[in-house]
Amino acid sequence: xxxxxxxxxxxxxxxxxxxxxxxxxxxxxxxxxxxxxxxxxxxxxxxxxxxxxxxxxxxxxxxxxxxxxxxxxxxxxxxxxxxxxxxxxxxxxxxxxxxxxxxxxxxxxxxxxxxxxxxxxxxxxxxxxxxxxxxxxxxxxxxxxxxxxxxxxxxxxxxxxxxxxxxxxxxxxxxxxxxxxxxxxxxxxxxxxxxxxxxxxxxxxxxxxxxxxxxxxxxxxxxxxxx
Amino acid sequence: xxxxxxxxxxxxxxxxxxxxxxxxxxxxxxxxxxxxxxxxxxxxxxxxxxxxxxxxxxxxxxxxxxxxxxxxxxxxxxxxxxxxxxxxxxxxxxxxxxxxxxxxxxxxxxxxxxxxxxxxxxxxxxxxxxxxxxxxxxxxxxxxxxxxxxxxxxxxxxxxxxxxxxxxxxxxxxxxxxxxxxxxxxxxxxxxxxxxxxxxxxxxxxxxxxxxxxxxxxxxxxxxxxx
Amino acid sequence: xxxxxxxxxxxxxxxxxxxxxxxxxxxxxxxxxxxxxxxxxxxxxxxxxxxxxxxxxxxxxxxxxxxxxxxxxxxxxxxxxxxxxxxxxxxxxxxxxxxxxxxxxxxxxxxxxxxxxxxxxxxxxxxxxxxxxxxxxxxxxxxxxxxxxxxxxxxxxxxxxxxxxxxxxxxxxxxxxxxxxxxxxxxxxxxxxxxxxxxxxxxxxxxxxxxxxxxxxxxxxxxxxxx
Amino acid sequence: xxxxxxxxxxxxxxxxxxxxxxxxxxxxxxxxxxxxxxxxxxxxxxxxxxxxxxxxxxxxxxxxxxxxxxxxxxxxxxxxxxxxxxxxxxxxxxxxxxxxxxxxxxxxxxxxxxxxxxxxxxxxxxxxxxxxxxxxxxxxxxxxxxxxxxxxxxxxxxxxxxxxxxxxxxxxxxxxxxxxxxxxxxxxxxxxxxxxxxxxxxxxxxxxxxxxxxxxxxxxxxxxxxx
DNA sequence: GATGAATGAGTTTTCATTCAT
DNA sequence: TATGAATGAAAACTCATTCAT
Numbered sequence: 035x036x037x038x039x040x041x042x043x044x045x046x047x048x049x050x051x052x053x054x055x056x057x058x059x060x061x062x063x064x065x066x067x068x069x070x071x072x073x074x075x076x077x078x079x080x081x082x083x084x085x086x087x088x089x090x091x092x093x094x095x096x097x098x099x100x101x102x103x104x105x106x107x108x109x110x111x112x113x114x115x116x117x118x119x120x121x122x123x124x125x126x127x128x129x130x131x132x133x134x135x136x137x138x139x140x141x142x143x144x145x146x147x148x149x150x151x152x153x154x155x156x157x158x159x160x161x162x163x164x165x166x167x168x169x170x171x172x173x174x175x176x177x178x179x180x181x182x183x184x185x186x187x188x189x190x191x192x193x194x195x196x197x198x199x200x201x202x203x204x205x206x207x208x209x210x211x212x213x214x215x216x217x218x219x220x221x222x223x224x225x226x227x228x229x230x231x232x233x234x235x236x237x238x239x240x241x242x243x244x245x246x247x248x249x250x251x252x253x254x255x256x257x258x259x260x261x
Numbered sequence: 262x263x264x265x266x267x268x269x270x271x272x273x274x275x276x277x278x279x280x281x282x283x284x285x286x287x288x289x290x291x292x293x294x295x296x297x298x299x300x301x302x303x304x305x306x307x308x309x310x311x312x313x314x315x316x317x318x319x320x321x322x323x324x325x326x327x328x329x330x331x332x333x334x335x336x337x338x339x340x341x342x343x344x345x346x347x348x349x350x351x352x353x354x355x356x357x358x359x360x361x362x363x364x365x366x367x368x369x370x371x372x373x374x375x376x377x378x379x380x381x382x383x384x385x386x387x388x389x390x391x392x393x394x395x396x397x398x399x400x401x402x403x404x405x406x407x408x409x410x411x412x413x414x415x416x417x418x419x420x421x422x423x424x425x426x427x428x429x430x431x432x433x434x435x436x437x438x439x440x441x442x443x444x445x446x447x448x449x450x451x452x453x454x455x456x457x458x459x460x461x462x463x464x465x466x467x468x469x470x471x472x473x474x475x476x477x478x479x480x481x482x483x484x485x486x487x488x
Numbered sequence: 489x490x491x492x493x494x495x496x497x498x499x500x501x502x503x504x505x506x507x508x509x510x511x512x513x514x515x516x517x518x519x520x521x522x523x524x525x526x527x528x529x530x531x532x533x534x535x536x537x538x539x540x541x542x543x544x545x546x547x548x549x550x551x552x553x554x555x556x557x558x559x560x561x562x563x564x565x566x567x568x569x570x571x572x573x574x575x576x577x578x579x580x581x582x583x584x585x586x587x588x589x590x591x592x593x594x595x596x597x598x599x600x601x602x603x604x605x606x607x608x609x610x611x612x613x614x615x616x617x618x619x620x621x622x623x624x625x626x627x628x629x630x631x632x633x634x635x636x637x638x639x640x641x642x643x644x645x646x647x648x649x650x651x652x653x654x655x656x657x658x659x660x661x662x663x664x665x666x667x668x669x670x671x672x673x674x675x676x677x678x679x680x681x682x683x684x685x686x687x688x689x690x691x692x693x694x695x696x697x698x699x700x701x702x703x704x705x706x707x708x709x710x711x712x713x714x715x
Numbered sequence: 716x717x718x719x720x721x722x723x724x725x726x727x728x729x730x731x732x733x734x735x736x737x738x739x740x741x742x743x744x745x746x747x748x749x750x751x752x753x754x755x756x757x758x759x760x761x762x763x764x765x766x767x768x769x770x771x772x773x774x775x776x777x778x779x780x781x782x783x784x785x786x787x788x789x790x791x792x793x794x795x796x797x798x799x800x801x802x803x804x805x806x807x808x809x810x811x812x813x814x815x816x817x818x819x820x821x822x823x824x825x826x827x828x829x830x831x832x833x834x835x836x837x838x839x840x841x842x843x844x845x846x847x848x849x850x851x852x853x854x855x856x857x858x859x860x861x862x863x864x865x866x867x868x869x870x871x872x873x874x875x876x877x878x879x880x881x882x883x884x885x886x887x888x889x890x891x892x893x894x895x896x897x898x899x900x901x902x903x904x905x906x907x908x909x910x911x912x913x914x915x916x917x918x919x920x921x922x923x924x925x926x927x928x929x930x931x932x933x934x935x936x937x938x939x940x941x942x
Numbered sequence: 943g944a945t946g947a948a949t950g951a952g953t954t955t956t957c958a959t960t961c962a963t
Numbered sequence: 964t965a966t967g968a969a970t971g972a973a974a975a976c977t978c979a980t981t982c983a984t
Contacts (some may be wrong), residue, residue, distance in 0.1 A: 043293075051372055072302060072386075073300065073302065073303070073386060075300060075302050075303030076301075076302030077305065102344045103361060128271070129327070152386055153451070154452055155382055155385070155449075156386060156451050156452070157381060157451070157452060158382070158448055158451050158452050159299075159300060159379055159382055159386070159448075173455075173456055176456045176457070177456075177457075180457070197488065199488075201476075201488070203473060206457060206459060207469075207473050209457070210442075210445070210453070210459070210461070210470070210473070211473070211474075212443065213445060213449070213453075214442040214444070214445035214446070214449075214487075215437075215438065215441040215442070216373070217441070217444075217445055217449060218437070218440060218441035218442075218444055218445060219441070220346055221385055221448075222381070222382075222385050222440070222441075222444060223383070223385070224385050225381055225384060225385050226410070226437070226440075229399070229400055229404075230403065230404075230407070230433060232433060232437070234330045234437070242434075243437070244440070246430060246437070247438075248433050249428075249430075249481065250438055250477060250481050252482075253480045253481055253486070254467070254476065254477050254480055257488075259480070259486070261426075261428070261484070
């Protein structure tokens with residue numbers, strides 16, 4: 035996103051190349067790791083630096099404070115997600131198939147971005163809650179998911195396969211349900227495995243869990259769910 | 262947990278005598294608050310004590326270390342839940358009604374015990390995850406919910422109102438789905454409100470959200486869900 | 489020394505028998521252990537109590553303070569040594585044989601009373617040094633060893649087997665040499681073994697070390713030492 | 716150990732610049748003093764720092780923990796001894812003269828390095844004993860003394876002045892005997908003075924004690940000791 | 943831009959000792 | 964005489980941040 039690797043341009047002859055950006059990016063990477071593992075309060079600036087080739091002073095040079103570094107890590111995390119999404123081309127699929135694909139994609143995505151999930155969990159545990167999320171772009175980004183769902187629902191209702199009427203779930207409802215189960219799967223994995231012996235992310239029960247979540251969502255919207 | 266052991270006298274209103282149990286319980290209460298607000302890493306022993314009439318030394322007198330206090334707080338939190346549960350008498354209700362009541366009770370409970378939810382979230386964010394939950398009693402306690410669900414499912418299937426067969430959800434499946442949505446509602450409330458403008462816990466959308474969750478669970482198990 | 493075990497007298501019918509003395513003695517025993525392992529500064533009152541059936545308050549009841557308890561432990565330790573000594577009947581042996589016996593007895597004694605040796609070492613490491621040894625009885629007790637040596641030396645000189653004259657060692661000289669080697673053997677055992685691989689107290693080199701020390705002392709006083 | 720690494724400039728009298736080595740060395744010096752006076756358990760990090768121009772934080776910056784600082788002090792102490800030794804040129808002296816010089820040098824050395832003796836005493840009083848001495852360099856260093864003694868003994872035996880045969884003392888034997896008396900003189904000085912009125916280190920009996928120790932060692936090895 | 947040394951305020955933990963019964 | 968609870972002072976250790984080069 036920021037580093038300019040490889041095909042790089044212009045001033046390659048200046049001995050200290052764009053090390054600035056590289057250093058900044060390296061710190062950010064390390065911060066995402068550190069904070070996603072221990073949160074804002076538990077994460078240590080020293081630990082961030084140790085994951086890096088630079089020294090502590092640079093953190094303050096580039097980010098000013100631990101808190102601002104945390105915020106930068108959070109935003110960067112959201113940004114990376116946006117890149118991954120989008121390319122599902124759900125509009126070419128039947129509504130119910132499209133919904134299945136979306137659910138599976140969401141699950142896969144959070145599975146591959148546990149760091150992101152953890153960051154959001156930490157964010158929610160902070161006093162005021164969600165304080166560091168400022169920025170309309172983040173809000174806008176997340177809204178796009180709702181738009182996709184809205185289109186999906188409209189097509190499904192038009193086709194008569196999705197429920198309609200005042201009782202039927204809205205796009206935001208669907209997003210809430212999907213997010214709930216996707217988050218819980220990754221975020222509460224440890225506790226759930228410890229207490230009930232089920233690993234929702236890896237191992238033999240993984241497929242069953244994915245099926246379960248997909249089914250739950252589909253039965254919520256389908257007019258005529260399969261037995 | 263409370264005082265008045267056996268031979269204890271009547272005058273409970275006497276000036277606060279030296280009372281080990283009372284002191285211990287007060288520290289534990291304060292710890293649940295503090296840790297649920299800031300987590301193990303963020304919580305401070307000083308802050309725990311400030312919520313109390315005792316001094317810091319007593320924390321170490323009774324609990325040994327900050328970590329052991331945290332663990333005690335976690336276990337006590339689980340214990341309190343058990344007390345609330347159980348008294349629902351679900352066996353006297355029709356299966357589908359019973360399931361509705363159970364869902365609503367779970368939602369209400371977590372709503373009233375945000376501290377508990379937050380503690381579990383913090384627990385899941387810790388390195389190894391769920392490390393502090395050791396103790397079979399906690400595991401056993403949580404298992405009771407699954408047993409209740411199993412009975413419920415059996416009755417519903419016998420009555421022909423709940424789905425049956427290899428595709429049908431198990432008791433643990435149901436528990437996972439219910440927990441997912443109950444946890445997300447309380448645990449991710451801040452982020453969700455910030456990003457989508459919906460407050461899942463209080464305010465005008467509260468009822469809609471409760472309906473949504475109940476419907477999601479019911480449609481998952483009902484053979485013939487209402488339109 | 490203090491406890492009154494068994495053949496005990498008088499008021500045996502009073503239900504709480506001489507528990508006072510028993511408690512005091514138990515604390516003293518525990519204190520000797522604790523302080524000989526960790527010294528005055530390193531020893532903890534809690535640890536003393538844990539080696540006992542009583543509680544911490546009793547330490548203060550009987551001894552007033554940690555320091556006074558330490559002092560009591562030190563004195564008691566010296567007292568116990570006195571009991572062991574004395575019964576060697578060296579006067580019935582030839583002077584050189586008597587000296588050999590005395591050396592061996594000293595070595596054996598310190599080997600069996602590592603706690604005592606350690607207490608003395610700790611005492612010497614304390615700031616002022618030997619501050620807690622006050623009491624003429626202790627001084628007198630130790631002087632008895634010198635008297636024994638003086639008698640021994642006189643007999644040996646009279647018999648012409650021990651060196652005489654201004655160059656010859658005095659009784660105190662002998663005591664110093666014997667004590668040096670006896671103390672070092674027990675007190676510096678760990679370091680010496682670590683650095684030179686020789687265990688001076690146990691194992692295959694033990695006999696050699698005992699021989700060495702005996703020889704060193706004997707050659708110092710004998711007029712005509714064996715080749 | 717000292718500063719002025721390589722490119723360093725000339726002005727050594729400039730105001731105390733930021734100098735890592737200097738700070739580290741100052742802390743180490745202070746630690747040797749503090750720990751030799753009070754031991755690992757009794758020594759306080761605050762007290763170490765007070766002997767210094769730096770602050771407590773630096774102890775942890777450079778040494779990590781109190782225990783590691785103690786260990787560094789112990790090793791540094793051993794290192795300093797090595798520097799003092801070696802330059803005796805014993806090989807140019809007659810064997811018996813050389814042994815006398817070595818004994819006197821050892822005594823003088825420990826007299827001038829009471830801190831070292833005390834550190835070793837403390838080390839021996841610690842639970843496991845000599846635990847902090849790890850490091851082959853320390854072991855190797857100490858072994859050099861034995862090598863010197865071995866050379867000395869060989870020369871003396873060849874010259875017919877030192878005892879030979881299975882009964883004769885080994886180099887390690889000699890080292891043990893010398894160390895015993897040198898250690899006792901400094902380490903048990905306080906107790907010995909208190910109990911027997913003899914100050915082995917200073918005062919009128921000093922010379923007598925040095926003579927005594929020298930004689931004891933010499934008579935152990937000489938074939939034909941003087942009357 | 944980059945770097946290692948330095949720092950002060952805070953945080954957990956320990957420990958001898960006293961209180962109330 | 965015995966006991967468990969309580970406590971304040973001090974100790975070890977941590978951490979975000981800044982200084983000097």
